[in-house]
Amino acid sequence: MGEYLSQVNALPFYLIVGGVLLFIIVMCVVFLVKSYRAGIAIGMDKKVLKRAITSSATFTVLPSISILLGVIALSGTLGVPFSWLRLSVIGALQYELNVAEISATSIGLTGLKVSEMTVQAFSTIALVMTVGILGGVFCCIFGLKKYLGKVQKTTTKKKSGKPGFGAYATIAMFIGLCSAYIGS
Structure with missing residues (x-):
């Protein structure tokens, strides 16, 4: 059990996740600056832009509380880096917990118990979680525009x-x- 946790919480995982999240943060800052400049260029009031930034930041921070709880819930079994990456970038709390549990029971575990986890079980659970969430990404990339046209x-x-x-x-x-x- 101790060896498994040390492997899924190893420094290289933290570095990879940190790099991915740093890239995302840089992208967010770049888009924030470009959007702010574009707003100024079209004549928007700076007070309105600052109020939009403040309200957006507020609506970003509040949901992150539940995401933090999800990271804590998953990190005991799947390690901090993987849980942190999944719930920070593309995952949803309800999806991640359900799919991890279903995957664990499907490979013969009695649940997400760290005492039963192996590196192979972790790899299977991580693969199922990742492949499962990609369906939504591909649907959005290839079909959302047509779908929204019909719905609207x-x-x-x-x-x-x-x-x-x-x-x-x-x-x-x-x-x-x-x-x-x-x-x-």
């Missing part, structure tokens, strides 16, 4: 008066979400 059309068809695609899509997503949580 009027919710009722003008000729027949029946609900359009957007109404059905919203209902289907709601039912799917409820089913997924009730099923698990």
Whole structure:
């Protein structure tokens, strides 16, 4: 158990995660500066821009409290660097905890117990979590523009008066979400 934790909390993992997060922070600062300059260039008031920055920062910090709790919950089993990276960049707390637990039980563990974890189990869980979340990324990259175009059309068809695609899509997503949580 001690050897496993020392491997998943090793310095190279921290350096890799730190590098990734530093890159993301630099990108955020670059986009913040460019956006601020673009706002000034089109004549926006500096007070409005500063208020937008302040409210955005507030709405960024508050959700990070739950993310920190998720990092703490996952780090006992999956290590701090992996949990930190997953929940900082692309992961969602509900997804990460559920998929990690499902993956662990699927490979024969009784749950996310550090006493049962091995490096092979960690690798499998990490792979399943990563591949699983990439579906949403690829759907957004390749299909979001077309999908949003359909959803943003009027919710009722003008000729027949029946609900359009957007109404059905919203209902289907709601039912799917409820089913997924009730099923698990």
